[in-house]
Amino acid sequence: MFPRSKACGDVLTPRAVRQLRDLAVEPDDLGWHRLGAVRLERGDRSLELPWPSHDGAATFAVVARRRELDVTMLDLAAAAGAEVRSGHDAVEPIVTRGFVRGAIVRSPGGALHDIPARYVLVADGANSPFGRSLGTFRTRRWPFAAAIRSYWPSPHTDDGALHLGLDLRDRAGAALPGYGWVAPVGDGTVNIGVGLLSTARDFKGTNVAHLLDGFVAQVADRWQIDPAGSTGVVRVGRVPMGGSVQPTAGPTFLVVGDAAGVASPFTGAGIDAAMETGRMAADVLHDALADAGPTALQRYPRLVADTYAEQYQLARLWGRVLGRPAAMTRVTAAAVRSRLVSETLLRIMSGALRRDEFGAPETVARLASTVLPLAPEA
Template sequence: MASPAPAPERTDVLVIGGGPAGSATAHWLARAGRDVVVVEKKTFPREKTCGDGLTPRAVKQLDDMGLTSQLDHTHRYDGLRAVAHGITLELKWPEHPVYPSHGFVVRRRELDALVADRAVELGAVLHTGTEAVRPIQRDGIVTGAVVKEKGSGTEREVHARYVVVADGANSRFGRALGTARNRTYPMGIAIRTYYESPLHDEPWIESALDVRDREGRAMPGYGWIFPVGDGTINVGIGLLSTFKGYRDVNTTHLMTEFAATAPAYWGIDPDAPTCAPTGGRIPMAQSISPKIGPTWVAVGDAAGSVNPFNGEGIDYAYETGRMVAELLDESLATGNGMALQRYPALIADEYGLYFRVARLFSVLIGNPVVMRELTRVGMQSRSLMEWVLRIMANLLRDDELGPAEAAYRAAAALVRLVPEPAA
């Protein structure tokens, strides 16, 4: 006789995905005393394609979760070293009334497990090696998910009052609910690997803004080298879909050429990465819609919450997860979902104008000639690059009007005049 189906698991909130957005959502819900279940298809610790760099915005969220003390053994860095056209500028993170003036480089296999474990300590239930294979719907309302334990192949149901979609950039679960990327918005394409380096504990992350191959020919995109502090460096290269020929770009070739032409002081042996390069595509600038239904909501990469200026997504994953957790807590307290329906408006207020400016900028830098000219001019001025850093990392200050704020507000005023593209 066939075994009876397992009894459904029941919870206030089911979170699909245990990465930055999902774990942050679970953390804040559990901290508020709510029942929350997280399903993560991989088993921690697990690798994730990423630059591993945490900016001050991300550090602030980790600090609010009480986790930065657990990063003391990881690599702390002071700012960005920009390299282009034979010029090198070391730019410290700016002083800010809200965000710290430092970042960390932490491998995702450690970082994601750290946040997920804290959510569990606070009362969240975490099922790893468990994939959400399809939503459960009743009368068109999402009421949970069918999940599959990858080890045994057993399927069972998890019923929830609300479902948070946090399964990353590809978001199969989100697509099952009808989410899709607005193709007029930029998308990032990136590849990375690790190399051993004598400068693995440098106080700077490095960005190469004028990338060339071994023949001296300009290549699209920008490169990065992030010291990990464990004897290795994270080396990668990325570009935006606003580059006219991005579909024909061989990212493996870009990675090989960048590793071979990186500054000699890194000591990179381009033929000896510590692991095979991995890459992927990243929806950006809140390009995924819809982000919400009556009982479900998308956060982090699953909502396209990545900054087109610099490809940073971890901070926005933490922030959107926290935002949604607060709305869900209110919805559960009131017994209806009206609080959750404020999410799109809150997203627009928090990121809308900034990401519109970023999208405009991404179109400009998608043109290699414009990109080279902008970097050539920019690298001539330290003060100019300092405020560029503040804008690109979304670290503008509200308490004073300096050059960065003035430049950004001027650009924002122009962007307000440009109609939004149709969704």
């Protein structure tokens, strides 16, 4: 149901901004707050750097509350001719002779009715019950993220940098594979949250709400916030990542966004990949409906793999290695000291490694991927 209160850091990465601009949406016109830089902070050290440039992406991110982003996207769809049915639940697929041919939908009043379709796009988010009923599954040994956020009033709401705290620790003081963020929203508040990778040693025993409390206390002075004065609901969510959900296509359906587990395996950010996969799926479906027929759908998994497989393989490896406190400590300490390391981290985080270039960050990322697994334990 829209508008909704979705657990989200509200940060649209430069890749997401590019997707918006390609849809003729200019974030500045909507008053969404620009973030021109990323500030990495660990202990009393911090380093600020611009977003890495990449492949036609914008050079800035924006912060947009999810209810605003969702409404903007729905309005665009409606303007392009889509019939938007708010509050309807897709309950189960209509299957005819083994092919998905639409969905049985529950209306807000509770009545069930059929919506027939030649092709079905599955976009039901992280848990994806509809996708599961079509046989999609998540590879359980690949990492996922748990994340939590809320809002606090802050006089620094117009700060122009996304603040990332790289010093998350468990109760025993060991470094955790995750980070805290402060995203200035530009509306009098800041969005503060914490994300933790499932590669953490004691992931199941770690309470992300406690991590958020600890992080908020850490940043309270700098952002002049009252830790007890959160204005939004505290929301938590899980994000499947790194292409961990398969298959992404069937004979008559495609799977996009979190339902396809395409969020970044390093950060859990997935609005950009949801928009990108939505666009790839739209292209493929356009061809299928025009004249190519259902075979066009089989192009989609290859498009997804070509776009993400290499970056995600690298980021998954890093995620696994950073589950070890010694490696996490070493990498984050280096990140706030060295521009090269921080730029490398940021390129991996934002999915901006340049595939065909061997610029310094790309070389460092590949070298470190082979060296880090060998780092001794703490």
